[in-house]
Every structure is written in C-alpha cells, then in structure tokens.
Amino acid sequence: MRVRLAYGEHGLDVDLPAERTVVVEPAYADGAADPAALLRDTLRRPVAGSPLRELVRPGQTVAISMCDGTRAQPRHLMIPAVLDELSGIVDDADVVVLVATGTHRGNSPAEIEAMLGADVAARVRVVNHDARDASSLVWCGTHGEGVPVWLNRHWVEADVRITTGFVEPHFFAGFSGGPKLVAPGLAGLDTVLTLHDARRIGHPSATWAVCEGNPVHDDIRAVVAGAGNVDFAFDVLLNREQRIVAAFGGELFAMHAAARAAARELAMRPVDGLFDVVVTTNSGFPLDQNLYQSVKGMTAAATIVKEGGVIVCAAECRDGFPDHGSYREVLSSAVSPRALLDEITARPDTRPDQWQVQMQAKVQTKARVVVHAAGLGEEELRAAHLDWTDDIGATVRAALDAAGEGARVCVLPEGPQTIPYVRD
DSSP: OEEEEOOTTTOEEEEOOGGGEEEOOOOOOOOOSSHHHHHHHHHHSOSBSOOGGGGOOTTOOEEEEEEOTTSOOOHHHHHHHHHHHHTTTSOGGGEEEEEEOTTSOOOOHHHHHHHHOHHHHHHSEEEEOOTTOGGGEEEEEEETTTEEEEEEHHHHHOSEEEEEEEOOEETTTEEOSGGGGTTTTTBOHHHHHHHTOHHHHTSTTSSTTOOTTOHHHHHHHHHIIIIIOOSEEEEEEEOTTOOEEEEEEESHHHHHHHHHHHHHHHHEEEESSOEEEEEEEOOSTTTTSSHHHHHHHHHHHHTTEEEEEEEEEEOOOTTOSOSSSSHHHHHTSSSSHHHHHHHHHHOSSOOTTHHHHHHHHHHHTTSEEEEEOTTSOHHHHHHTTOEEOSOHHHHHHHHHHHHOTTOOEEEOTTGGGSEEEEOO
C-alpha cells in the first residue's frame, strides 16, 4: 500500500506491505468556509470574559504575542483579525507584535513578512523576543515551584496583552498554545531552563495531552497567572492542511481548557497494541524544518512502539540540527543515548536545548531510531546516535522481517498531530 507522509512542503510517498500496516491519523475536520468571519466572531464572542474591543481604551499600548517560524500558526489571518478589532480604538503605532521565540533564534525580516504578509509586517512594529538579552527583560519575581521569572519588557510594560497561537498536543508540556505564548515564549533564559529542567521533564506526567499534575504545565500556568497578565487569549485548531477548523478566545485559562478539549478529540487515537515498527513524521513544513523540532514526531511514535523496536522518522530538516543553539553539541556529547540520559538526569544544572536532547535520548533507549532527512547526512545523524535511511519502505520491510512472523508497522503520517494510545 502507498502512504503519503507529511514531509517538507510537498509530502513523501512510501510503499509498505498492506497486510502488516496500520495507518493512524487524526480525526479529520474541514477547514472553516470563512476563516476571517470565524476569527472575528471569536474575538467578539469569547469562551469566557469580555469581547476584545471592550478591554481596550484609546491611548493604551498593546502587545500581541505570536508563534515563531517553527510553528504552523496562521499568523497572516489571526494578527490582522486582532488589529482590525482594535481599529478605531488603538493606533497601530501603539501596537507591538512579539515573536514568541522562547530560546529559538529570531526570525529574519523576510521570514516575518512571509509569516504575516507584507502589509501587516509594514503596518505594525514586530520584535523578536530574545531570551538571552538581559536588557530586554523585566524581573517579575518567583512563581510556581521556585521558578525565577524574567519576561519580555515590551510585554510587561504594555497596557493590554494579547496572546495568539494554536493548540495541539505537546510532548512534555501537555498542549501547546495558551499560556505557552508567554512562558516559555516570552521568558528569559533562566526561566525557560527552570521550567524545562530534567526533573520536571522526567516526571511521568510530563507527556502528551496531560496538563493538570504535569509539573511543566503546572508551573507554566503559575508563572503566567502570577506575572504574565494576559488580558485576552486567542487560539485556533488546525487540520492536516493547516487550515483553521475551530477558534477560541477570551480569558486565558478558560479559553485554553476549551481548546484543549477540542484538540484532544481530534488528535487522540486508540490502537489495539504495541507495534514492532512505527513510521512517523513531524507534520511537514514548517514543523519539520530541523531535527530539534522533529523529536516531537519521534516521541509520538514512542508511545506505541515495543521495547527494542524501530522508529522511522521522516523529517525534511532543511535547517539541519539546526546549527544555532547547543542541541547538536549536547546530543553528541556522550557515547550513547543511555549515557546521555544518565548524564542529564544526574546533572543539577540545565543547558539550553537539553530538554529536547533528554526527550530524544529517552526515545532512543526504548527503540532504534532511523531518520530520513534531506537536510542531514548519514555521518551527521550517526554522530547524534541516529541511523539514516534513504528508502523508508526498504527499512521498514527489513525491520519487520527481523522482528519475525506477525510483526506489524504503524504509520503516523501526520506525526505528532496524532497521539496514539493503547486501548484499554
């Protein structure tokens, strides 16, 4: 059977043995017929709290946070919807759009223009958050379980603060969107390192679709409730074509709870047992533009692969590891995934990007991971303790044959857009 994988911008077709293959995808929902109208109505009829226009007054300054270029947020629709709703009350000159990079690199002017459209990029000031620039941060006290909180100065000093994002299951924070557009999105490096330390990420509840009782998400909520001061939150859900299928707005935590419930219905899919081989992706571009992000697809596969099984991850990785940050360095700093995981969990400090390495090493201690990536070569992947393939079909067939009679493969064409779990 031929299965189309989300890979880069154009997808990748793979031939697999039909009698041994199970394909698991998120529930499909059609995109909104009129997304602009849906977004406008959401801003005017929120899940909880007041409509956006009732929260602003003439002369006030406004900060709007949005996802960076590694996320599929439809910024070109959401940001204009917010600006249009503010029109006539707030001047564009008093609005700043903050790219919630967390610890990622800032987006270039060309990338920002592609993300927002030329008109919007020229209409308002757009600023990349920089977690490492102390002069751009404001101390906001200690919140949650000992989290030192530094937040973006533009955000803290604005009169009105609006988050925009999209909600999907997240591999250690439970779900994306909502409060994550403030922390880690607009947080200082020390804040992010604490939220993502080895103890929190190593907790069994720091996993897909779990928020309450998840020490990562619990402290994200505590930080944002104590210091984030969000006046209005605005999130969407997307289908496999990255079209908007639902929108939620209003008071941050009520909005995010409603969006999470809807995302769970779309993404969580039961299977009858564990598999010898799991083929996964990182949901195509822009989500699979580097290996760092593609750990999410590997982690989704790990939920249903047998101990000692094989995970095959198809991710374009046009941006490599990437080269910025310490991910590549940390990943290759030990002789094996087990040694790396032991080293991370034993070390009290946390280096930037260590959390992604920790999750990847955890997957690799359970299964052999093979990667198909146009942007990375065999030697580069081997240094990261990963195997390489240029023929996914052949790799899967060889792994099934090695596993023996009755071995099966599960395919997650949309990667972490689908969170499989073994049916009770």
